[in-house]
Amino acid sequence: xxxxxxxxxxxxxxxxxxxxxxxxxxxxxxxxxxxxxxxxxxxxxxxxxxxxxxxxxxxxxxxxxxxxxxxxxxxxxxxxxxxxxxxxxxxxxxxxxxxxxxxxxxxxxxxxxxxxxxxxxxxxxxxxxxxxxxxxxxxxxxxxxxxxxxxxxxxxxxxxxxxxxxxxxxxxxxxxxxxxxxxxxxxxxxxxxxxxxxxxxxxxxxxxxxxxxxxxxxxxxxxxxxxxxxxxxxxxxxxxxxxxxxxxxxxxxxxxxxxxxxxxxxxxxxxxxxxxxxxxxxxxxxxxxxxxxxxxxxxxxxxxxxxxxxxxxxxxxxxxxxxxxxxxxxxxxxxxxxxxxxxxxxxxxxxxxxxxxxxxxxxxxxxxxxxxxxxxxxxxxxxxxxxxxxxxxxxxxxxxxxxxxxxxxxxxxxxxxxxxxxxxxxxxxxxxxxxxxxxxxxxxxxxxxxx
Amino acid sequence: xxxxxxxxxxxxxxxxxxxxxxxxxxxxxxxxxxxxxxxxxxxxxxxxxxxxxxxxxxxxxxxxxxxxxxxxxxxxxxxxxxxxxxxxxxxxxxxxxxxxxxxxxxxxxxxxxxxxxxxxxxxxxxxxxxxxxxxxxxxxxxxxxxxxxxxxxxxxxxxxxxxxxxxxxxxxxxxxxxxxxxxxxxxxxxxxxxxxxxxxxxxxxxxxxxxxxxxxxxxxxxxxxxxxxxxxxxxxxxxxxxxxxxxxxxxxxxxxxxxxxxxxxxxxxxxxxxxxxxxxxxxxxxxxxxxxxxxxxxxxxxxxxxxxxxxxxxx
Numbered sequence: 001x002x003x004x005x006x007x008x009x010x011x012x013x014x015x016x017x018x019x020x021x022x023x024x025x026x027x028x029x030x031x032x033x034x035x036x037x038x039x040x041x042x043x044x045x046x047x048x049x050x051x052x053x054x055x056x057x058x059x060x061x062x063x064x065x066x067x068x069x070x071x072x073x074x075x076x077x078x079x080x081x082x083x084x085x086x087x088x089x090x091x092x093x094x095x096x097x098x099x100x101x102x103x104x105x106x107x108x109x110x111x112x113x114x115x116x117x118x119x120x121x122x123x124x125x126x127x128x129x130x131x132x133x134x135x136x137x138x139x140x141x142x143x144x145x146x147x148x149x150x151x152x153x154x155x156x157x158x159x160x161x162x163x164x165x166x167x168x169x170x171x172x173x174x175x176x177x178x179x180x181x182x183x184x185x186x187x188x189x190x191x192x193x194x195x196x197x198x199x200x201x202x203x204x205x206x207x208x209x210x211x212x213x214x215x216x217x218x219x220x221x222x223x224x225x226x227x228x229x230x231x232x233x234x235x236x237x238x239x240x241x242x243x244x245x246x247x248x249x250x251x252x253x254x255x256x257x258x259x260x261x262x263x264x265x266x267x268x269x270x271x272x273x274x275x276x277x278x279x280x281x282x283x284x285x286x287x288x289x290x291x292x293x294x295x296x297x298x299x300x301x302x303x304x305x306x307x308x309x310x311x312x313x314x315x316x317x318x319x320x321x322x323x324x325x326x327x328x329x330x331x332x333x334x335x336x337x338x339x340x341x342x343x344x345x346x347x348x349x350x351x352x353x354x355x356x357x358x359x360x361x362x363x364x365x366x367x368x369x370x371x372x373x374x375x376x377x378x379x380x381x382x383x384x385x386x387x388x389x390x391x392x393x394x395x396x397x398x399x400x401x402x403x404x405x406x407x408x409x410x411x412x413x414x415x416x417x418x419x420x421x422x423x424x425x426x427x428x429x430x431x432x433x434x435x436x437x438x439x440x441x442x443x444x445x446x447x448x449x450x451x
Numbered sequence: 452x453x454x455x456x457x458x459x460x461x462x463x464x465x466x467x468x469x470x471x472x473x474x475x476x477x478x479x480x481x482x483x484x485x486x487x488x489x490x491x492x493x494x495x496x497x498x499x500x501x502x503x504x505x506x507x508x509x510x511x512x513x514x515x516x517x518x519x520x521x522x523x524x525x526x527x528x529x530x531x532x533x534x535x536x537x538x539x540x541x542x543x544x545x546x547x548x549x550x551x552x553x554x555x556x557x558x559x560x561x562x563x564x565x566x567x568x569x570x571x572x573x574x575x576x577x578x579x580x581x582x583x584x585x586x587x588x589x590x591x592x593x594x595x596x597x598x599x600x601x602x603x604x605x606x607x608x609x610x611x612x613x614x615x616x617x618x619x620x621x622x623x624x625x626x627x628x629x630x631x632x633x634x635x636x637x638x639x640x641x642x643x644x645x646x647x648x649x650x651x652x653x654x655x656x657x658x659x660x661x662x663x664x665x666x667x668x669x670x671x672x673x674x675x676x677x678x679x680x681x682x683x684x685x686x687x688x689x690x691x692x693x694x695x696x697x698x699x700x701x702x703x704x705x706x707x708x709x710x711x712x713x714x715x716x717x718x719x720x721x722x723x724x725x726x727x728x729x730x731x732x733x734x735x736x737x738x739x740x741x742x743x744x745x746x747x748x749x750x751x752x753x754x755x756x757x758x759x760x761x762x763x764x765x766x
Contacts, residue, residue, distance in 0.1 A: 069466035071747040107460070111708065180466075256766040267519040291466065304705060320454040321465060326463040334459075346681070355459055362605030367660070376759040380711050398761045406464030413470050413606070413706075420462055 015136060018062055033180035033240035033328070033410075041186035042283055042296045045311055046184035047117055051302030053079050054112035057341035058087045058104040059155045065113055068368075071095045076125025076145070076278040079113050081343060084157060087301045088125065088147045090280030090301050091117040101339050104324045105154075105331050114341065115302070124276035132201045134358030137275055139206055146272035146279060147361045150261060150341030152245060153404070158269065159206075161259050168209040169257040173200040173266045174242050175215045175223070176236045176243045177285075179326025184283040186216060186347040187296045193226035199266035200231045208260060214248050214260075229237065240328065241405035254390065264345070282342055286312030287327065289351035306336035308347050319352035328406040333355045361414035369418060375401050379408040385423035394425040404425065461533040464535070472604065475658050476564030480541075482649040483571055483701060486636055489645050491533035494579050507641060516597040532764035533579035533635050537571060537587065543590040544570020550591075551599035563599075565604045566594055572612035575636040576741075577619070577627060577696055585626050589619040609748045610708050613741040620736065626736045631694070640691040650700030662713055666720020666728075667699035674728035681732035694740040695727055715754040722747040722754075 050163045055063065063082035067073060072087045080087040093115045101112035126145060129138060140159050148158040162171065175189035175196055189196050196213060204211030211231040213221040223233035234252060236242050242251075245260035252258045261269075268279040282301055284307055286294040294312040307323065309316060316322050316336065323330035324338060326346045340347075367381035378397050385393045402422050409418040548566030551557050552749060570590045577586060593615025600608040619627045636642060653659050668690070675682050677690045682689065690696060703723050710716050723743045730739030 187475050244640065249608040250762065254766070255764055316456065316458060319459055321459045321461060323465055327466040330463060330465060332460040332461050332462075332465070333458065350465055355465075356469055357459065358462065359471070361472055362603070364475075364605045364706045365709070365711050366475070366658075367713075367716070368468075368757075370711055371713070375762045375764060377761060378758060380710075401761055401764055403764060410464040412467070412468045413475055414472055415467070417462055419464065 020439055025190060028366075030394055033308060035180055035216055035236075035238040035240055035243055036177055036183035036186050036293075037216040037238055039183035039190055040293065042187050042191065042298050043311075044295045045299045047091075047300050047301065047308065048303050048307055049116065051091065051093075051117055052099070052101050052112045052114045052116055052298060052304070052339045053081060053087060053089075053302050054101040054103065054339055054341070055110045055153070056101075056105070056108075057156065057339075057343075059085050059149065060312060061085055063087075065098060065111065067095050067113060069095055069097050073115060074125070075123050075280075075301055078147075079115075082162075084144070085236045086145070086147050088145070088278045089115060090278050091121065092116065092120070093117040096138055100334070102335060102337070104333070104338055104341060104344065107334055122277060122280060125278040126272065126276035128276040129273050131198065131270060132205075134273070136206055139202070142273050143206070143269055146268070146274065148265060148269050148279065149342055150265065158265065160259065161261070162203060162207040164259075165423060166256070168207045170235065170253045170259075171200070171204045171207045171209045172212045172214050172248050172258060172260045173203065174243070174245070174248055174250045174260055175213055175219070176238075176248075177262040177326075178243050178245075178262075179328050179330075179346065180240045181287045181291055181293055181348070182285045182326050182346040183296060185287075186219065187262050188267065188283050189215065189219065189393060190225075193222055195267060195270065195305075196263055197226050197228065197231050198274075199229075199263070199270040200279055202270050203261060203266055204231070209259070212252050214243075214251070221407045222330050241403065241407060244405055246403045247374060261409065262345070264340075278344065282340060282344065284308055284340065284344060286314060287346060287348040288312065289354065291327070301340070301342060303338060303340050304336065305333060305338045305347060308340065309336060309349065312347070314347075314349045316349055317325050317352070321350040321352075321355055323348040324351065328410060329404070356415065358409075358417045359415040361416060364415045368411040368413055372407040372411045374405060374407065375403065375406075379418055379422070381389075382425065383408075383416060383421045386421040387405045391425050391428040394422075399425055399429070457625065470658075472565075473563040476520045476568050476604075478656055478658050479568050479701060480564055480571060482653045483568070483575070486642060486646045486697070487534065487537050487571065487575065490575065490635035490638045490642045491537070491579075491593045493642055494533040494635060504763040533638075534582065535637065536577070536579045536583075537574040539583055540570040540574025540577075540586055540590055541567045542570070544568075544573075544594060545588045547591045547594035548599070553743055555599065557603075560603075562734050563604070566598075569593055569598070569612045569614045569615070572697075573615045575697060576612070576616050578634050583621075583624050585619060585623050588622075592618045605707055607707055610702055610705055612702060613748075615743045616741045617682050617745070620741070634694070634699045637691075637693055643691050646647045646700060650696075653700065653704075654689055659700070660713065660716055662716035663704045663709060663720040664699040666722075667695065667703055667724045668720075669726020670721035671695050671727050672724070675726045675732075678728055682728070689728065689731065693727075693731075693738045695724075698723065698727075698740045698744055702744055703747070708751060710751050710755040710757075712755055712758055714759075715751070715757045718754050718757065719747050719751055722750065 022323050058080045063080050066078040066081045076088045078086040079089050096114045096116045100109045149155040150161045177185045200211040200213050212234045214234040214236050218233045220235045227233050248260050249258035271277045281298045283294050284299045288294040322333050324344050327348050382394045382397050406419050544566040545561050548561040591610040597611030598607050661710035726743035727739045
């Protein structure tokens with residue numbers, strides 16, 4: 001019972017034994033993730049002396065820097081631009097340098113524009129428009145100017161999501177947080193339900209669709225009070241992954257005919273149109289060790305991760321895991337110098353003792369993944385096929401329906417990296433489809449027996 | 452960029468269950484312990500077990516040395532009879548697994564508890580009077596033929612413990628089903644009750660689903676009611692004798708050779724119950740459980756095609 005440094009660690013060992021017994025008795029049953037229905041009040045994080053805007057915070061495409069080091073920039077001026085995309089500067093200030101910063105989603109170093117902000121109140125960047133009467137084309141142009149993005153697996157322009165070629169039936173503004181433990185969207189909703197309703201109305205007008213406001217079940221009464229005739233409240237069960245956009249869309253209408261926009265993006269859109277403000281902040285929940293929600297902060301865009309961690313009183317030690325994004329779909333960071341962008345609604349610190357490693361174990365067919373999968377996929381079979389490279393067999397099991405929520409891997413007894421196996425299979429299938437499109441196809445006959 | 456401490460970088464999802472394959476196997480073993488102890492007690496204390504059979508003879512000299520020559524009281528040794536059989540079976544399982552992995556040049560994972568579980572199950576399904584060499588052969592055969600040749604846990608199509616018991620049953624029926632003796636797990640109705648209660652505990656930990664045990668019990672009940680005549684109307688006896696409850700909770704629920712979908716699990720259980728009663732009514736063997744388990748194991752890839760409908764999120 002001696003630690004490496006020679007001290008007696010009886011208490012620690014006792015603690016470990018208690019944890020072991022508790023884990024032993026937990027099985028899969030403990031793995032149900034509830035979603036927040038209420039929130040802590042939002043605190044403001046002060047403006048840091050330097051804001052950075054990495055290339056990776058804009059959609060993929062031919063995008064380059066629109067400013068040089070030493071330039072003075074004003075609010076709303078494009079920092080990155082190219083094609084249909086631009087990323088406006090949220091503050092007034094001076095470009096200090098064009099340096100490099102790690103990509104939040106993958107860690108590769110890429111160019112980043114560092115801006116030294118001038119202190120002072122936010123100034124309008126654009127001419128205000130009337131959200132209820134302005135021309136839809138003008139509003140769409142404004143959304144493009146404000147660089148608003150929808151963040152799913154990768155960012156894409158909001159206007160493109162609202163106005164697809166095939167049209168939309170419904171637009172869902174999600175005031176429900178995507179992941180367990182996170183209470184950013186619900187905090188924003190609780191601040192001002194009526195603003196949320198106005199934002200939903202505005203975006204639905206742009207999309208030409210019915211407006212729905214998705215809220216956690218426990219907030220339904222408040223939402224119904226705030227909603228007028230033109231916006232309908234949509235109650236979402238407070239269980240992950242019901243809050244993910246594909247399932248919200250399924251709740252709202254036919255697949256492919258519904259767009260889902262997070263509430264904070266919708267409010268940015270409302271402010272860009274009504275007040276002419278460029279998006280400048282993001283509401284971020286900090287989650288500490290033992291899955292404890294440490295607080296909710298309004299963080300200036302372009303802030304480094306360490307400032308949020310510091311404000312939340314979280315001090316990562318070597319061996320801990322820090323995540324940008326939620327605990328089930330977030331990305332692990334190798335440095336606290338990573339820069340928060342518009343797609344991040346949570347910062348999570350996982351203590352070194354809480355990290356469960358993936359193991360190279362075979363599947364034991366326990367069925368936990370099937371129970372956990374919101375789509376009812378045969379994850380145990382797909383995982384095995386992908387593991388052994390039989391990618392075409394995975395397409396027989398509806399792998400295209402996977403929403404990558406991560407529930408399968410979070411309950412896996414064998415601790416297999418199931419999400420990554422499924423991603424691999426989908427990637428290989430896409431590659432094969434692209435090759436087949438070039439060459440004559442030889443599609444395998446898909447057979448399926450269901451109840 | 453300032454120097455930052457070394458963080459762990461992993462893939463999503465980052466919140467995951469702490470259960471694992473070793474934890475699952477050892478949970479099964481732990482939940483079997485009450486059955487093992489009570490079964491041993493029901494078989495009588497050391498001397499009675501010694502009168503019954505041969506395993507005790509092998510530990511008999513040790514008992515004498517400890518109690519007579521070294522002065523250890525007979526108190527701690529009173530259960531050595533049947534518990535000795537179980538300990539031998541469990542140890543032989545671990546050793547067999549280790550030996551297979553050495554020969555097959557595979558990573559050592561005998562500590563994951565699966566071989567121990569298989570050995571313990573075989574021991575429980577045999578009477579304490581079984582000679583030690585029969586027991587060891589059975590356990591080695593189970594691990595080698597039933598498990599290792601297929602690639603270990605996760606790959607075998609048939610339940611290794613059922614295979615081990617069947618090999619012994621076919622080879623030395625007189626030792627496996629002696630006329631005057633019952634197996635450890637079916638020594639007394641109280642043992643069967645404790646097994647059922649451990650099953651509830653195992654269900655509460657989440658390592659087994661209720662569908663399989665409930666299916667087995669339901670299938671046995673319904674089929675034996677239908678076969679009232681051939682079974683002489685002894686419905687309660689179908690559960691308290693033999694290994695129906697042990698199989699329902701600990702054998703049929705083995706994740707590798709049972710279905711993964713809930714409805715298929717229920718069908719799997721009901722099928723086992725059906726075959727148990729059918730073989731008991733018309734078969735020539737004294738117990739039907741290993742046969743029924745193997746029959747349904749063969750069917751389970753077919754049962755697993757009974758899947759829930761996929762929710763379409765993409766058109």
